[in-house]
Amino acid sequence: MKNKAMTRRDFIKAASVAPLAGAFIPALKGQPTQAAAEKVKVVLIRDKDALDAFGTPNADVIQRMLDEAVTTLLGEKDPVKAWKTIIRPEDTVGIKTNTWKYIPTTTQVEQAIMRRVLDAGVPEGRISIDDRGVLTNPIFKNATAFVNARPARAHHWSGMGSLIKNYIMFTANPSAWHGDTCADLAKIWDLPHVKGRTRLNVLVMLTPLFHAIGPQNYSKEYVWEYKGLIVSRDPVAADATGLRVIEARRREFFGEDKPMQPTPHHIFLADTRHHLGVSGEDRIELVKLGWTDGVLI
Amino acid sequence: MAARPTDQGRALASFIPAEFTGWTIEEDQVFDAETIFKYVDGTGEVYRSYNMKSLFARRFAAKGKPVLVVDLFDMGTSADAFGLFTHDLDGEDAATGQGSTYKGGLLSFWKGRYFASVYAEDETPETKQAVLGIARKIDEAIRETGEKPALVSMLPPEGLQTKDIRFFHNHSVLNYHFFVADENILQLDQTTAVVLASYGDKDVRSRLLVVRYSGVAKAEAALDSFVKAYMPDAKGAGIVQTEDGNWTAARRKDCLVIIVFQAPSREFAEDQLRWIETRIGK
Numbered sequence: 001m002k003n004k005a006m007t008r009r010d011f012i013k014a015a016s017v018a019p020l021a022g023a024f025i026p027a028l029k030g031q032p033t034q035a036a037a038e039k040v041k042v043v044l045i046r047d048k049d050a051l052d053a054f055g056t057p058n059a060d061v062i063q064r065m066l067d068e069a070v071t072t073l074l075g076e077k078d079p080v081k082a083w084k085t086i087i088r089p090e091d092t093v094g095i096k097t098n099t100w101k102y103i104p105t106t107t108q109v110e111q112a113i114m115r116r117v118l119d120a121g122v123p124e125g126r127i128s129i130d131d132r133g134v135l136t137n138p139i140f141k142n143a144t145a146f147v148n149a150r151p152a153r154a155h156h157w158s159g160m161g162s163l164i165k166n167y168i169m170f171t172a173n174p175s176a177w178h179g180d181t182c183a184d185l186a187k188i189w190d191l192p193h194v195k196g197r198t199r200l201n202v203l204v205m206l207t208p209l210f211h212a213i214g215p216q217n218y219s220k221e222y223v224w225e226y227k228g229l230i231v232s233r234d235p236v237a238a239d240a241t242g243l244r245v246i247e248a249r250r251r252e253f254f255g256e257d258k259p260m261q262p263t264p265h266h267i268f269l270a271d272t273r274h275h276l277g278v279s280g281e282d283r284i285e286l287v288k289l290g291w292t293d294g295v296l297i
Numbered sequence: 298m299a300a301r302p303t304d305q306g307r308a309l310a311s312f313i314p315a316e317f318t319g320w321t322i323e324e325d326q327v328f329d330a331e332t333i334f335k336y337v338d339g340t341g342e343v344y345r346s347y348n349m350k351s352l353f354a355r356r357f358a359a360k361g362k363p364v365l366v367v368d369l370f371d372m373g374t375s376a377d378a379f380g381l382f383t384h385d386l387d388g389e390d391a392a393t394g395q396g397s398t399y400k401g402g403l404l405s406f407w408k409g410r411y412f413a414s415v416y417a418e419d420e421t422p423e424t425k426q427a428v429l430g431i432a433r434k435i436d437e438a439i440r441e442t443g444e445k446p447a448l449v450s451m452l453p454p455e456g457l458q459t460k461d462i463r464f465f466h467n468h469s470v471l472n473y474h475f476f477v478a479d480e481n482i483l484q485l486d487q488t489t490a491v492v493l494a495s496y497g498d499k500d501v502r503s504r505l506l507v508v509r510y511s512g513v514a515k516a517e518a519a520l521d522s523f524v525k526a527y528m529p530d531a532k533g534a535g536i537v538q539t540e541d542g543n544w545t546a547a548r549r550k551d552c553l554v555i556i557v558f559q560a561p562s563r564e565f566a567e568d569q570l571r572w573i574e575t576r577i578g579k
Contacts, residue, residue, distance in 0.1 A: 007559075157339040158339060174334065212340075215368040219401030220420065222401060262469070265479075
């Protein structure tokens with residue numbers, strides 16, 4: 001690939017997502033700046049046995065992957081002890097899942113999370129798993145803690161179906177958040193019934209969709225068995241890492257740099273505009289565990 | 298959700314076969330621009346961007362075989378049916394309707410004011426034949442044909458990448474195909490008609506953007522906004538050499554704003570502007 005000079009389109013694009021790039025173009029001054037901070041930990045774990053021959057998640061393997069990821073993330077050897085550092089017995093816990101028909105969060109991931117929330121001492125009656133009913137679900141309405149779990153996938157309007165986007169069901173009118181291809185989804189995380197409640201984010205990378213086509217937004221041709229989970233306290237860092245994997249897969253599949261369309265800028269704006277988390281690779285401490293074949297990043 | 302017995306739904310349903318080589322109707326649904334989110338979540342914004350009127354969705358099932366899905370849109374105008382088709386041009390030509398593509402189990406085509414998508418949830422040689430067969434049945438049933446938007450016929454032919462012509466209305470779709478700026482500096486909305494075309498090969502690719510506004514005053518304001526934000530260093534000349542050595546030029550004529558991005562030379566940019574200007578009103 002030949003070296004290309006950075007154009008004003010590149011500058012403008014960078015200025016929209018990177019704090020300092022706007023300084024290059026007078027018309028774009030005034031972008032927020034962000035002080036350097038400690039790196040955010042993200043754990044990527046993969047297991048070649050995560051799926052069976054039919055593509056169904058292996059529940060035991062998924063539980064083991066989640067446990068290893070969470071203990072590594074939280075620096076606690078025992079998974080139950082690790083979960084107890086983020087979930088208290090007195091919590092009311094909503095596990096925000098995603099039920100998209102082609103690639104859901106999966107029951108196996110939901111149940112692995114459920115088990116550890118129970119182990120942390122929360123009674124079953126104060127735990128619920130839900131997606132589209134979160135606004136009316138009494139457990140979610142009274143939740144003191146959320147665990148956010150959803151699959152990563154290419155998306156025709158937001159660029160990527162992300163952990164950040166998974167909270168759109170916490171709004172009464174989701175389509176009101178579609179402006180500028182979902183640029184400001186991170187603001188949802190500031191809503192009173194959401195803010196500060198998320199204890200863990202699990203980006204499911206078992207069978208990501210790396211390219212979206214047609215009204216159904218799906219084709220098996222553009223799904224691959226990555227057999228991974230990305231786990232972090234920071235949804236933006238987890239999404240940015242998942243995006244790197246998907247973009248790498250696109251390069252591998254298409255044989256050229258084929259950026260996501262539209263650009264999933266809501267992930268970067270969640271960092272630079274809304275300060276929900278960090279998106280820059282240089283700000284993320286990525287810990288990779290398990291199966292390394294085809295890890296891509 | 299059962300299909301509502303609306304006239305629009307019935308009209309669209311009449312174009313779709315009720316059975317095809319063993320596949321029969323599993324479910325029919327009808328949506329409009331407000332309810333489409335119940336069917337395809339946020340992806341519905343793509344169809345709303347092209348002013349969709351209604352969608353008839355039919356699922357076909359056959360024992361032991363993958364589900365087939367037909368999504369047939371009434372877009373209201375042939376310009377918007379064509380525009381929606383140009384939103385995703387990847388794939389092989391399927392020789393259906395007035396333009397078609399096939400890839401990954403999905404066949405899309407436009408004809409008249411209709412845009413159709415026929416999709417197999419699992420692609421096999423048998424489902425590919427069924428997808429092609431159903432699409433052709435729909436194509437035959439739709440008797441009307443339509444014109445491409447007039448802006449498309451104004452494009453300079455020399456060097457034009459004919460498989461990379463997009464027609465749309467708004468800022469989000471512009472950035473989908475060719476990022477210009479996060480802010481809507483061209484003041485595009487659902488009333489603007491936009492054509493974006495590519496010229497040259499992959500390594501030296503310029504873009505020609507032609508926008509038709511609803512009036513001269515709007516076009517003037519949009520050009521002013523664009524120049525201030527994107528090429529303030531042009532200092533009123535309407536053309537500037539950018540950081541990568543290419544040229545960007547912008548001009549208004551009547552209610553059109555014409556912009557050339559990444560032109561390899563000043564002459565190329567100016568020729569393209571002139572070509573469009575000479576075709577206004579023809």
